[in-house]
Amino acid sequence: TAAALLFVSQDSFLFDGHSNNQPDTTAPSTPNSFSSFEYEQADLVWDILKSFSLISVKDGKGTIHRLMSQAMRYSQSDEEARGNVTICIDAMRSMWTFKPERPDTWKESQSILEHVKSVAAHSLEYHDLSPEYILRAGQLSKEAGVFSAMSLNAFVEAQASLEMSLKLLDIGAAKGKRNAAFQKAKAETLHELGRVLRYQANYSESE
Numbered sequence: 630t631a632a633a634l635l636f637v638s639q640d641s642f643l644f645d646g647h648s649n650n651q652p653d654t655t656a657p658s659t660p661n662s663f664s665s666f667e668y669e670q671a672d673l674v675w676d677i678l679k680s681f682s683l684i685s686v687k688d689g690k691g692t693i694h695r696l697m698s699q700a701m702r703y704s705q706s707d708e709e710a711r712g713n714v715t716i717c718i719d720a721m722r723s724m725w726t727f728k729p730e731r732p733d734t735w736k737e738s739q740s741i742l743e744h745v746k747s748v749a750a751h752s753l754e755y756h757d758l759s760p761e762y763i764l765r766a767g768q769l770s771k772e773a774g775v776f777s778a779m780s781l782n783a784f785v786e787a788q789a790s791l792e793m794s795l796k797l798l799d800i801g802a803a804k805g806k807r808n809a810a811f812q813k814a815k816a817e818t819l820h821e822l823g824r825v826l827r828y829q830a831n832y833s834e835s836e
Contacts (some may be wrong), residue, residue, distance in 0.1 A: 711755050715762050717748045721769055727776050735780045745773045749793055756800055763801035764810055770794035771818045774825065784829050791822040 675691070678684045684691035705713065725745055727738035752758060752766035774790030777783040795818055802811040826835035 711758060714748070714751055714755055714758065718752065718762055718765050718769070721745050721748050722765060725769065725772065727772055729775060729779055735776070738776055739780065742773060742776060745769050746790060746793075749773065749790070749797065752797060753793065753800075760801045760804050760806045760811075763797055763804075764807065764814060767794045767797035767801065767811075767814055767818070770797060771814070771821060774818075775821055778821075778825050778828065784825050787825045788822065788829070791818055791825060794818045795822070 678691065678693075679686060683697060684693050702710070721741065721744060724741055725738060726734045728734045749766050749770035752763065758766075770790050771794040774787040774794065776787075777790060778787035795815065798811050798815045798818065802808060802815070823835040826832075
């Protein structure tokens, strides 16, 4: 939906002409692949937004003013907002290609880093998301932290992303489901956070 596309960022949302949308029930998609139906529906949303001048388009990418984004967010019910958060989580997971051992993935990942961070932040607003989506958001936030530290040497930003990941994982673990997955994810995040703190010479906090 258009609301899902515009939900991500309070400042502005940048997306290409083939964004995620509601899945086709006749051809279900996985988090990392979309059906032709989804692409067609995303193109329809893209055309509608342009026809009403809700977005400005340049080089195949669209941007929207934060006032419009906030207006659309606030017009949603809580149920619609939760649904759109899950859509955005899956969209970011499908677009996020960062692999620490593959520098060729870094440039593409940097282009959506702020959106990944924004999706994770919005996920914190909805504690009643399913454990599966809380886990996904926590993992995305952890990977954003790793990227910020490794690729950008932005250790303060990396610390913030990793701490957000821990908050999400604690919320998910409190639900009492998939405990092993949450414990593993939390251990990985704590490991990365310790490294980032040591890079900042915060040795006492890193222990």
